[in-house]
Amino acid sequence: MATRMKLKLKTVFVLYFMVSLLGLIYALMQLGQRCDCTEHDLPKDRTISRLRGELHRLQEQMRKSEATKQPLKQAAKLSPPTIFVITPTYARLVQKAELTRLSQTFLHVPQLHWIVVEDSPHKTPLVTDLLVKSGLTYTHLHMPTAKDRKLQEGDPNWLKPRGVEQRNEGLRWLREDRRAQPGGDTQEGVIYFADDDNTYSLQVFEEMRSTQRVSVWPVGLVGGMKYEKPVVEGGKVVRFHTGWRPSRPFPMDMAGFAVSLKLVMANPEACFDGEAPMGFLESSLLQGLVTMDELEPKADNCSKVLVWHTRTEKPKMKREEALQAQGIGSDPAVEV
Amino acid sequence: MPKRRDILAIVLIVLPWTLLITVWHQSAIAPFVAIRKDDRVEGRGEAGGQAQDSKEYCASDKYIVEVVRTEYVYTRPPPWSDVLPTIHIITPTYSRPVQKAELTRLANTFLHVPNLHWILVEDSQRRTPLVTRLLRETGLNYTHLNVETPRNYQLRGDIRDPRIPRGTMQRNLALRWLRETFNANNSQAGIVYFADDDNTYSLELFEEIRSTRKVSVWPVAFVGGLRYESPKVNAAGKVYGWKTVFDPHRPFAIDMAGFAINLRLILIKPQAYFKLRGVKGGYQESSLLRELVTLNDLEPKAANCTKILVWHTRTEKPVLVNEGKIGFTDPNVEI
Numbered sequence: 001m002a003t004r005m006k007l008k009l010k011t012v013f014v015l016y017f018m019v020s021l022l023g024l025i026y027a028l029m030q031l032g033q034r035c036d037c038t039e040h041d042l043p044k045d046r047t048i049s050r051l052r053g054e055l056h057r058l059q060e061q062m063r064k065s066e067a068t069k070q071p072l073k074q075a076a077k078l079s080p081p082t083i084f085v086i087t088p089t090y091a092r093l094v095q096k097a098e099l100t101r102l103s104q105t106f107l108h109v110p111q112l113h114w115i116v117v118e119d120s121p122h123k124t125p126l127v128t129d130l131l132v133k134s135g136l137t138y139t140h141l142h143m144p145t146a147k148d149r150k151l152q153e154g155d156p157n158w159l160k161p162r163g164v165e166q167r168n169e170g171l172r173w174l175r176e177d178r179r180a181q182p183g184g185d186t187q188e189g190v191i192y193f194a195d196d197d198n199t200y201s202l203q204v205f206e207e208m209r210s211t212q213r214v215s216v217w218p219v220g221l222v223g224g225m226k227y228e229k230p231v232v233e234g235g236k237v238v239r240f241h242t243g244w245r246p247s248r249p250f251p252m253d254m255a256g257f258a259v260s261l262k263l264v265m266a267n268p269e270a271c272f273d274g275e276a277p278m279g280f281l282e283s284s285l286l287q288g289l290v291t292m293d294e295l296e297p298k299a300d301n302c303s304k305v306l307v308w309h310t311r312t313e314k315p316k317m318k319r320e321e322a323l324q325a326q327g328i329g330s331d332p333a334v335e336v
Numbered sequence: 337m338p339k340r341r342d343i344l345a346i347v348l349i350v351l352p353w354t355l356l357i358t359v360w361h362q363s364a365i366a367p368f369v370a371i372r373k374d375d376r377v378e379g380r381g382e383a384g385g386q387a388q389d390s391k392e393y394c395a396s397d398k399y400i401v402e403v404v405r406t407e408y409v410y411t412r413p414p415p416w417s418d419v420l421p422t423i424h425i426i427t428p429t430y431s432r433p434v435q436k437a438e439l440t441r442l443a444n445t446f447l448h449v450p451n452l453h454w455i456l457v458e459d460s461q462r463r464t465p466l467v468t469r470l471l472r473e474t475g476l477n478y479t480h481l482n483v484e485t486p487r488n489y490q491l492r493g494d495i496r497d498p499r500i501p502r503g504t505m506q507r508n509l510a511l512r513w514l515r516e517t518f519n520a521n522n523s524q525a526g527i528v529y530f531a532d533d534d535n536t537y538s539l540e541l542f543e544e545i546r547s548t549r550k551v552s553v554w555p556v557a558f559v560g561g562l563r564y565e566s567p568k569v570n571a572a573g574k575v576y577g578w579k580t581v582f583d584p585h586r587p588f589a590i591d592m593a594g595f596a597i598n599l600r601l602i603l604i605k606p607q608a609y610f611k612l613r614g615v616k617g618g619y620q621e622s623s624l625l626r627e628l629v630t631l632n633d634l635e636p637k638a639a640n641c642t643k644i645l646v647w648h649t650r651t652e653k654p655v656l657v658n659e660g661k662i663g664f665t666d667p668n669v670e671i
Contacts, residue, residue: 013345020352027356054415093558097536097647104539105444108412199437202444220671221433224658227671241665243658305671308437311652319561319581330563330579334555336644 081188081209082111084174084261088166089127089196090119093336094312096126098196103134109205115173117166118142126335143169161281164274167193171264171271189261193254197312200255204306207298208258214290217299219256222309228252230295232302237295249283250292255307257282263289412475414450421525421546422451424514424599428506429467429533430459434651436466436671438533443474449542453526455513457506458482466670483509499613501620503532508609515606518599526599530592534651537593541645544637545596551629554638556594557647565591566641567634575634575641587622587631593646595621601628 085106089095099116106112114136118127121144131138143165150160174191190211194200208215216237218229223244230237230252242251250257264270273284299306323329425446429435439456446452454476458467461484471478485505507530518524527548531537544554553575555566560582567590568577578589588595602608611623638645658664 013348017348017352020349020356024352024356024359027359051417051419054417058415093563094647094649096644097557097649100538100647101441101445101536104448105441108444108447199441201440218669220437221654224655226433226656226659226665227669229669243664303669305436305669308434308440308671309654310434310437311654313650313652315558315648315650316561317563320563323562323581334564334642334644336557336563336647 079188080111081190081261082113083109083205083209083258084113084115084170084189084191085194086115086117086167086170086191087194087196088117088119088163088170091124091126093315093317095196096130096336098312099127099130102194102196102200103130103136105200105202106136107134108202112137112205114138115170116140117169119145119163119166139173141166141169141173161272161274161276161278163195164272164281168271174261175265175268187262187265190258191261191264192258195254197310198255199308199310201306204299207306210296210298211258211260212296213263213294214257214259214286215296215298216252216257216302217297217307218302218305219253220305220308222253222255227305228256229302229305230256230297232297235297235301236293237297237302238292245279248280250286251279252282253309254282255309257286257295259285259289412447413452413477414448416477417450420451421527422453422599423449423542423545423596424453424455424526424528425531426455426457426507426510426528427531427533428457428459428503428510430502431464431466433654433656433671435533436470438651439467439470442531442533443470443476445537445539446476447474448539452477452542454478455510456480457510459485459503459506479513481506481509481513501615504610504612504620508612511602511609514599514602518603520600520603524599527596528599528602529596532592534649535593536647536649538645541638544645547635547637548596548598549635550601550633551595551597551625552635552637553590553595553641554636554646555641555644556591557644559591559594559648564644565589565594567594567636569636569640573636573640575631575636583618586619588625589618590621590625591648592621593648595625595634597628 087102089099103114106114114131114134116127116131116138118124118141120142123140123142128140131140145162145165171191190208192205192208204217207217216230218227220227222228223242225243228240228242228251231239231241240246240251245251267289270285270288272281276284320329427442429439443454446454454471456467456471456478458464458481460482463480463482468480471480483505485500485502511528514528518526527545529545541554545552553567555564557564559565560580562581565578565580567575568579570576578584578586580589583589605628608624608627610620615623
């Protein structure tokens with residue numbers, strides 16, 4: 001009895017062993033095959049692996065930039081000088097569009113500090129929200145233009161100078177309030193007056209970064225010409241190529257020069273003169289800062305156009321006005 | 337002796353089960369298995385090797401979400417992702433003084449958008465060096481095409497045929513290029529957007545475009561003499577009309593900048609093009625869209641068409657009075 005049972009047990013064991021071994025081999029063979037249920041997962045996992053690769057790449061870049069930033073924070077002299085861009089702006093239909101595409105350009109420029117000065121008695125929510133969402137380093141200021149200095153509806157653009165009080169307010173902030181901020185003691189920086197309807201290439205910011213006193217370059221589509229530019233001989237500016245009133249001390253556009261922060265701080269009285277005759281606005285500031293032979297020509301000895309004085313058309317609102325007269329204008333809650 | 341046999345028996349029972357369980361456990365996480373059916377040996381080896389990686393992949397799932405909040409990295413353009421659908425932007429352009437400025441600031445915008453493919457079509461006999469150089473220097477992923485709108489020889493001067501709306505031949509050429517380059521069976525996801533070179537686009541717009549399944553629509557500012565024109569969206573999230581003053585009964589009363597089309601739709605309907613002649617003012621967009629989609633299929637974006645993400649800005653023509661008849665400035669300097 002015992003032996004028979006023993007024998008049976010032995011066979012049971014052997015059978016069991018064989019069955020489980022076969023099952024194991026079958027399972028292993030299954031792994032070697034493509035199975036329908038895993039087909040869908042393949043692309044997902046491949047994308048995960050690619051995302052991981054990108055993640056690693058971005059992290060590496062970040063680590064590199066952090067590594068270069070850390071010692072820079074201690075030795076401020078080594079960091080690239082900050083470009084302070086002063087932009088006066090005022091509320092009109094295309095304001096949000098202009099500031100949006102301007103911020104898209106600025107977002108590519110490292111070490112840029114945007115100073116937006118609204119022509120308004122208080123900060124508007126439109127500009128506030130836009131600046132917050134832009135991702136840029138910014139300062140939001142406001143300074144209303146005095147009524148008698150302001151352009152009225154129907155006035156031609158050249159009748160009164162625009163943006164004077166706002167630009168001066170930007171300069172004042174740089175001279176006074178910025179000092180109070182951490183890191184505000186550094187005088188390394190370049191100031192650029194960028195109007196909100198011009199077009200800027202990314203190269204112009206790199207050209208102006210090395211400004212020691214005042215640097216200049218050509219501006220496209222201004223002064224009734226394809227471009228206006230300083231004429232450079234022997235590495236120095238000798239005169240200006242312009243089609244309109246070339247006898248001005250500095251016959252160039254606001255977008256055609258940049259001033260070093262140091263120079264502005266060293267001359268606390270230098271600012272834009274709102275009473276200056278038409279076209280003399282730029283000269284009113286630069287006269288007090290620099291002479292023509294001290295100007296630094298950029299953009300390949302002033303031979304390339306890197307900034308354009310574009311102007312945006314006022315959108316036609318005839319139908320809108322007609323609707324509003326009927327009381328069924330477009331929803332004012334929708335911000336344009 | 338019996339003791340040893342018992343132990344042997346127990347081992348023989350337990351061993352295959354542990355092996356089985358471990359192998360099944362690994363296979364549950366790692367479906368990265370070998371591709372070829374015949375290469376079984378390789379398959380098993382790969383499965384073993386990849387199985388280890390798979391664990392890491394799974395673990396890193398958590399980290400991918402956190403990465404989104406990193407600081408802005410100044411890489412231009414952003415690295416190409418295999419996950420995001422490509423946005424094919426078709427921009428017709430023509431030579432005029434503000435062309436380089438317009439294309440420059442457009443490029444500055446596009447450099448922020450991942451997986452963007454810019455199809456720039458010049459209205460010219462030959463590709464101009466200005467545009468060629470500009471495209472190359474931006475670093476964007478681009479295709480440079482050109483086709484000249486036939487001039488109207490009856491009118492003197494450089495007047496193009498006024499019966500053909502501006503940009504039509506160029507947009508059609510880009511559509512043809514897309515159809516010749518991609519085929520419908522290719523699983524590459526893409527969206528087509530017609531972007532004119534003087535408009536202003538927010539970066540949010542491109543992310544809204546990316547989720548287009550057939551044709552998506554949204555409001556556009558400064559068109560039709562209004563603050564903005566927009567599709568009318570009902571409570572069910574479907575488009576049922578158009579909020580415009582200028583001919584709201586057009587099949588698609590929408591501006592070129594107000595819609596985007598999934599690439600697949602373009603490919604499976606190869607006859608759909610913008611009508612070249614005989615198109616009434618404002619009906620150009622309808623001439624293409626009515627061959628692709630019905631009103632019911634439209635997907636409203638921009639928070640059910642309540643936000644403005646694109647502005648139909650127009651740049652003033654610069655007054656070049658001081659150039660005079662013979663030109664004052666050096667023509668070799670490119671503007």
